[in-house]
Amino acid sequence: MDFILNEEQTLLRDMAARFAADARARQEKTPEAPDRRWSRFAELGLLGLTLSEAHGGLGGGGVETMIVAEEMGRQLLTDPFVPTVAVAGPLIAALGEATQQAQLLPALAAGDLVVVPAFLEPEARYDLAQVATTARAEGERVVISGRKAVVLNAPEADLLLVSARASGAHGDPEGLCLYLVPTRTPGVVLRAITTLDGRPAAELTLNAVTVEATARLGPAGAALPAMEQAVDRGVAALTGEAVGAMAALFDLTAEYLRTRKQFGAPIGKFQALQHKLVDMKVALELARSVAAAAAMAVDVADAEVRRRFIAAAKVQVARSGRFIGQAAIQLHGAMGMTDEYGAGRYLKRLVVIGALHGDLAHHLERFAASTEPAGPRH
Amino acid sequence: MKFAFSPELEAFRQDVRRFVADTLSPATRAKVDEGRRLVKSDYVDWYRILHAKGWITPGWPVEHGGTDWSPLERYIFEEETALGGAPPVTGGINMIGPVLIAFGTPEQKAAYLPAMRRGDLWWAQGFSEPGAGSDLASLATRAVLDGDHYVVNGTKIWQTQAAYADMMFALVRTRFEGKPQEGITLLLLDMNSPGLSIQPIRTIDGGQELYQCFFDNVRVPVENRVGADGKGWTYAKYLLGFERHGIAGIGHAKRQMARIKRVAAAEHDRGTRLIDLPRWRDRIALLEIELMALECLSLRLIQESEAKGAGAGPGVEASILKIRGTELRQDMFELLTELTGPYGIPFDEEVMRDGWGNGAPVGPAHAATIASNYLDSRKISIYGGANEIQRNVLAKAILGV
Ligand SMILES: Cc1cc2nc3c(=O)[nH]c(=O)nc-3n(C[C@H](O)[C@H](O)[C@H](O)COP(=O)(O)OP(=O)(O)OC[C@H]3O[C@@H](n4cnc5c(N)ncnc54)[C@H](O)[C@@H]3O)c2cc1C
Numbered sequence: 001m002d003f004i005l006n007e008e009q010t011l012l013r014d015m016a017a018r019f020a021a022d023a024r025a026r027q028e029k030t031p032e033a034p035d036r037r038w039s040r041f042a043e044l045g046l047l048g049l050t051l052s053e054a055h056g057g058l059g060g061g062g063v064e065t066m067i068v069a070e071e072m073g074r075q076l077l078t079d080p081f082v083p084t085v086a087v088a089g090p091l092i093a094a095l096g097e098a099t100q101q102a103q104l105l106p107a108l109a110a111g112d113l114v115v116v117p118a119f120l121e122p123e124a125r126y127d128l129a130q131v132a133t134t135a136r137a138e139g140e141r142v143v144i145s146g147r148k149a150v151v152l153n154a155p156e157a158d159l160l161l162v163s164a165r166a167s168g169a170h171g172d173p174e175g176l177c178l179y180l181v182p183t184r185t186p187g188v189v190l191r192a193i194t195t196l197d198g199r200p201a202a203e204l205t206l207n208a209v210t211v212e213a214t215a216r217l218g219p220a221g222a223a224l225p226a227m228e229q230a231v232d233r234g235v236a237a238l239t240g241e242a243v244g245a246m247a248a249l250f251d252l253t254a255e256y257l258r259t260r261k262q263f264g265a266p267i268g269k270f271q272a273l274q275h276k277l278v279d280m281k282v283a284l285e286l287a288r289s290v291a292a293a294a295a296m297a298v299d300v301a302d303a304e305v306r307r308r309f310i311a312a313a314k315v316q317v318a319r320s321g322r323f324i325g326q327a328a329i330q331l332h333g334a335m336g337m338t339d340e341y342g343a344g345r346y347l348k349r350l351v352v353i354g355a356l357h358g359d360l361a362h363h364l365e366r367f368a369a370s371t372e373p374a375g376p377r378h
Numbered sequence: 379m380k381f382a383f384s385p386e387l388e389a390f391r392q393d394v395r396r397f398v399a400d401t402l403s404p405a406t407r408a409k410v411d412e413g414r415r416l417v418k419s420d421y422v423d424w425y426r427i428l429h430a431k432g433w434i435t436p437g438w439p440v441e442h443g444g445t446d447w448s449p450l451e452r453y454i455f456e457e458e459t460a461l462g463g464a465p466p467v468t469g470g471i472n473m474i475g476p477v478l479i480a481f482g483t484p485e486q487k488a489a490y491l492p493a494m495r496r497g498d499l500w501w502a503q504g505f506s507e508p509g510a511g512s513d514l515a516s517l518a519t520r521a522v523l524d525g526d527h528y529v530v531n532g533t534k535i536w537q538t539q540a541a542y543a544d545m546m547f548a549l550v551r552t553r554f555e556g557k558p559q560e561g562i563t564l565l566l567l568d569m570n571s572p573g574l575s576i577q578p579i580r581t582i583d584g585g586q587e588l589y590q591c592f593f594d595n596v597r598v599p600v601e602n603r604v605g606a607d608g609k610g611w612t613y614a615k616y617l618l619g620f621e622r623h624g625i626a627g628i629g630h631a632k633r634q635m636a637r638i639k640r641v642a643a644a645e646h647d648r649g650t651r652l653i654d655l656p657r658w659r660d661r662i663a664l665l666e667i668e669l670m671a672l673e674c675l676s677l678r679l680i681q682e683s684e685a686k687g688a689g690a691g692p693g694v695e696a697s698i699l700k701i702r703g704t705e706l707r708q709d710m711f712e713l714l715t716e717l718t719g720p721y722g723i724p725f726d727e728e729v730m731r732d733g734w735g736n737g738a739p740v741g742p743a744h745a746a747t748i749a750s751n752y753l754d755s756r757k758i759s760i761y762g763g764a765n766e767i768q769r770n771v772l773a774k775a776i777l778g779v
Contacts, residue, residue, distance in 0.1 A: 120720060122741065123646065125645075125646070125647050125648075125719045125720065126719065126720070127647070127648055130648065149720055149721070149741070150720045150721065150723050150724060150740075150741075171648060171649075191740065193724040193726070193740050194724070194725060194726070195723050195724060195725060196722070196723060196724070196725040196749045201723070201724065203740050261509075262510075262511060262512050262513040262516070263512070263513045263516075264513075264516075270766070272766050272769060272770070273766065322712065326708075326756060329582075329756045329760075330756070330759060330760065330764075330765070330766075333511050333512070333760055333764060334506070334511065334535075334536045334588075334757075334760055334761070336582075336756070336760070337581045337582055337588075337756065337757050337760065338579055338580065338581060338582070338588075339579075339580040339581055339582055339584075340579075340580065343582075344581075344582030344753065345582075347582070347753070347756075348582070348753070351715060351722070351749065351752075352723050354716075355715075355718075355719060355720055355722045355723050356720075356723070359716060359719055360716065361657055361658065361716065364657070365657065
């Protein structure tokens with residue numbers, strides 16, 4: 001493993017850092033409409049980050065995605081970067097037919113098309129195969145019915161990537177299909193919700209939603225492995241986002257310890273707090289490192305290797321995130337409890353990331369069920 | 379040592395349990411059960427019920443309406459009321475009440491104590507300031523004598539439910555030289571005084587029960603001073619040392635444990651209840667064991683201090699109960715957020731206030747309040763002497779260095 005960013009990656013990081021800081025400053029002054037914000041991402045090429053040059057992209061992979069996600073986390077941006085750029089784009093590129101790719105990917109890169117995955121269902125927790133949503137063929141058309149849970153950024157999406165069952169029993173890994181469903185299709189009902197960390201999301205009901213058979217993405221009945229890989233990409237990006245949030249919160253806390261005075265001294269003079277802050281630093285650096293490894297692992301062909309690193313990163317980030325988030329509030333005293341001060345916003349982001357795309361328990365189980373691959377260590 | 383409680387204590391426990399079940403408003407209990415926010419009437423209605431029964435101020439001397447219960451009975455009372463979903467007795471009853479009884483003038487006692495028992499007088503605690511939190515003695519709000527009034531200027535912050543309060547007991551600085559502790563005076567302020575204004579502070583859980591209070595030439599009659607000028611620090615220490623029987627919050631922790639089990643039985647992973655999956659079951663069991671150990675410690679400390687004839691309850695060991703009680707409950711809320719999985723993500727402030735209202739909740743009903751309750755729970759290791767300060771106190775007591 002090589003943890004050192006190359007020259008382009010360093011430039012990307014610097015650019016993304018400036019971009020995200022500007023975006024936050026602008027958002028705090030005069031909030032812009034979501035599509036205006038989104039087109040700024042496009043202008044810098046950030047939306048084509050993971051797409052091929054042929055489709056207007058930059059040809060980046062997991063590492064590039066992580067770099068941008070980290071800066072978004074640092075500034076607590078709420079735009080659909082992870083669902084669209086980390087998950088949906090690469091999935092369309094991997095599964096789509098040439099015409100689908102040509103139609104969708106340049107538009108995605110240009111910021112004209114926001115695509116978000118809608119995989120999980122109300123009773124499914126984090127299992128991608130627990131799909132009760134059905135897809136029934138009707139001539140040249142397909143009728144989709146079912147419900148999807150907590151679809152992040154759905155209110156801003158133009159197109160939903162919906163998993164549905166064409167055959168097989170509930171929970172069966174076989175029999176799943178992916179469909180591209182425009183949000184404005186009759187029968188698509190969004191119940192808008194706000195997430196704990198202030199992002200738009202929705203509960204999704206599909207009431208006999210009819211799409212052309214050509215709206216299917218990838219092979220019939222065999223979508224699960226690609227969905228899993230796409231979610232792995234999402235997880236890797238989220239761990240990067242979490243690292244950004246943790247790093248910002250760590251800095252905020254360290255600065256507070258330097259400046260807040262009690263008993264005639266900066267509270268950073270108290271050893272109890274110094275040690276707590278150091279433990280936060282340890283948690284941050286562990287998370288940052290394993291998240292970087294996960295970002296590199298995203299593009300590894302061996303699914304088992306990938307799974308181990310992705311799962312390990314999600315577990316580490318969940319634990320580091322809780323620890324850093326909670327310790328930060330504690331070290332700020334009552335100030336940490338206020339909405340205005342802002343430490344809580346990072347904790348909320350970290351809690352939400354912990355519950356997205358598989359929580360600690362889910363990834364712990366995936367990791368425990370995986371086997372350490374033979375051969376050279378990565 | 380004997381495993382069973384005495385039959386008398388057991389009967390007492392049943393009495394309290396039945397009383398709470400029979401008299402507490404179902405609407406209030408439902409709010410507590412569901413983790414929704416209480417409003418003033420939830421508290422006051424309950425205080426009136428307790429008052430009618432003669433149980434509103436168990437810790438006060440009998441002549442002022444106390445119950446003369448043993449420390450163990452008071453512990454059981456606190457546990458059972460919390461377990462039954464009753465609002466905590468707050469609003470100054472167990473803080474300024476004992477101070478007035480010990481140090482107040484006959485006029486102050488007559489003016490305030492009966493009204494407090496009846497639920498007609500709510501106090502805000504005016505201690506902390508922007509510059510004086512853990513280091514309370516550095517407080518800077520000043521009161522200068524002008525004839526038969528003190529004139530108060532400055533600001534207090536973090537006053538819980540100041541908008542409910544009729545009065546505030548406040549520590550102010552009346553002398554400016556010497557040791558900081560020696561120039562502090564305890565005053566009783568009418569919240570409607572001209573020049574006193576309050577401003578709400580929103581917290582990370584979406585709630586709004588904290589306030590900053592501003593004093594602009596607020597005139598306070600000298601007869602509203604408690605005890606002697608410059609002795610406020612002594613009274614404050616007396617006040618903060620009170621009511622430590624229930625400091626571990628065992629009743630509250632037991633309620634959360636029951637909630638954890640309810641949620642873990644309602645949530646499923648691939649068709650299996652989480653409570654039946656070893657990964658979750660072990661974590662629940664570990665917390666339950668920690669709770670059991672803490673409960674045993676609480677009981678033991680109360681009995682040991684009683685055996686030594688120290689009626690006020692545990693001494694420095696109270697810090698152990700505070701640390702463990704708060705951190706255990708925080709761990710419980712953390713586990714609750716994990717149990718809800720993806721449905722811990724949505725957040726709807728209206729659910730916290732009004733319950734389900736018109737729309738069906740997004741996800742299972744039990745999930746809607748958990749994230750907010752979790753965030754709110756971060757406060758319990760900050761107020762009432764932050765846990766770092768509790769650890770300092772213990773370390774000093776143990777090491778003596
Ligand atoms: C929900 C809530 C309700 C409250 N209600 C009231 C109220 O009604 N009335 C009122 O007057 N006040 C109230 N408070 C204020 C409370 O008493 C203070 O928050 C508390 O005393 C800590 O002070 P601080 O917040 O200024 O933190 P600080 O004292 O600034 O502490 C910041 C951090 O430094 C640590 N620290 C400070 N000194 C030391 C040291 N010597 N060694 C090691 N660590 C140290 C603290 O533990 C904390 O982690 C409330 C607070 C909260 C959160």
